[in-house]
Amino acid sequence: MSSRSSAKRADALRSIDAILQAAAECLGRNPEASLSEIARAAGVGRVTLYAHFASRAEVVDAAMARAIERGNAALDSVDLTGDPRLALARLVEASWHLVDEARALLVAAQRELSAGRIRELHDGPASRVETLVARGRAEGVFRTDLPISWLVNVLHTVMHSAADEIRAGRLAPDHAAAHITATVLAAFTPPGKLVPELGDPR
Amino acid sequence: MSSRSSAKRADALRSIDAILQAAAECLGRNPEASLSEIARAAGVGRVTLYAHFASRAEVVDAAMARAIERGNAALDSVDLTGDPRLALARLVEASWHLVDEARALLVAAQRELSAGRIRELHDGPASRVETLVARGRAEGVFRTDLPISWLVNVLHTVMHSAADEIRAGRLAPDHAAAHITATVLAAFTPPGKLVPELGDPR
The missing domain is CATH 1.10.10 (Arc Repressor Mutant, subunit A)
Structure with missing residues (x-):
């Protein structure tokens, strides 16, 4: 039995x-x-x-949770120590395509789940980014004149828009990580400091 | 008669x-x-x-076209001459709330109209931004290592995300223009150059 x-x-x-x-x-x-x-x-x-x-909403919720959990597991292997700018570059390289894959699922989630629940599901990946951004601010390489929540939002939004640009045929997938990294590292640079040069992002 | x-x-x-x-x-x-x-x-x-x-799609199309036309008319009064960075700041100040107002309408448009038609409707405002970004690149204050289309996309996407952050209660509307400008001016700064200081964006 x-x-x-x-x-x-x-x-x-x-x-x-x-x-x-x-x-x-x-x-x-x-x-x-x-x-x-x-x-x-x-x-x-x-x-x-x-x-x-019990419902379509439950299926969407569980599918979204599973996608985020898998993404989180993949990100666990990314080295986020050392220079926060290089760590951010590694994080982008490892995660932008996860954001892309989850994007269409997110559209379904936004129709079926509350904004609060969607946010809750994203808490894991968001806190990983927050920790890195906070460290970069403490070390003086990321700006402190804008709130952490705004900087995290900028990173997410630029990653999402890269996926949109690829779908619209205006960005080659091969260039996505470099474009995102070059944009976000500049956006995070404190006013009065030099934008880092990481080689030609194209 | x-x-x-x-x-x-x-x-x-x-x-x-x-x-x-x-x-x-x-x-x-x-x-x-x-x-x-x-x-x-x-x-x-x-x-x-x-x-x-004749159809709901025609109403949505005409409403979107009217919103964009009105936005364009409002932007006609913005001085886009002089330092491209300050011109960009004025453009953001004058247009971020138009983007916000048009946002919900855009959701309806995205369900009813083709991506090509939505893009066509946006051609006017997009070309205004493109011209300014191209001038900033020619004058050496905006980066040339990323395509113009990408930089325009970054500006749009950061403006849209500010509206989302306001709706989520994480950004005060009074701070939106300053946050967007501080972020985009840094993102547009060429690698190896100083991020401009425009005063505390908070």
Whole structure:
């Protein structure tokens, strides 16, 4: 009985993972994808989907949480020590495409979840960036005349806009990380100080 | 007969203007506002609305075009001569709230119009910024290591994000123009040059 229940549990976990993977893909292509489409893409029935998720909002919430958790796990391997400017460059290099991948999912999340919940889901990645920005300010390489929350917002917003520019065909994906880094490092430089030269960003 | 037809024409223009004004307000509050709601807010009947606009998309398109035209007219009075950095500061001061006001309308436009059409509508304001950025590059005060299209995009995206930060309660409207200007002027500074000091942006 205990081995049967553990097999059932493993089945359930596999179904849930397949549903959330399918949700990320379907919602990424179309933020209005239905639960039937998601169930079909996951290879499970609607009954199975509803056994695990009470509503579309629950599916979107869990898919978003999973995408952010995976992104966070990938970022855990980024070295954020040393010169905060170089650390920021490494963070951008490792994370801009995660932001891009999560973007379409975010559109679905914005229609289905509250702004507060979306913010809560982003707390992990946001605090990582906040810590780095605070260290850069303490070391005198990032500006202190604008609030940390604003600087973090600038980084996010420039990463998001790079994804938009790629989709619009105005930016080659290969150039994205360098463009973002060159822009944000300059934006973070204290007034009266030199903008760092990190080599030609093109 | 000619005075009767000119009176009818004046009536029609008044109705159209009332409809587009109501559309901007209704769609600003709710991007999914229906044509019935818009007609009611404009104080015209649905028949009158349909006499002037064949579809919801036509109303959204015309409302967006009107908002941009008005914004452009307001910007015509901004002095964009002299030091390109100070000109950019004046442009931000005069335009960030227009961007904010047009934002909600843009959400409706993005659901109803093609990306190409939205871009076309923005061509006027975008070319104004492009010209200023190109002049700043020619005079050596704005960076040339990133494409003009990217720099224009950074300005737009930072203005949009200021509006988001205000809505989220993380930025006081009084600080918006100074935050945007401080951020964008630094972002536009060529690597190896000093970030300009324009006084404390807070």
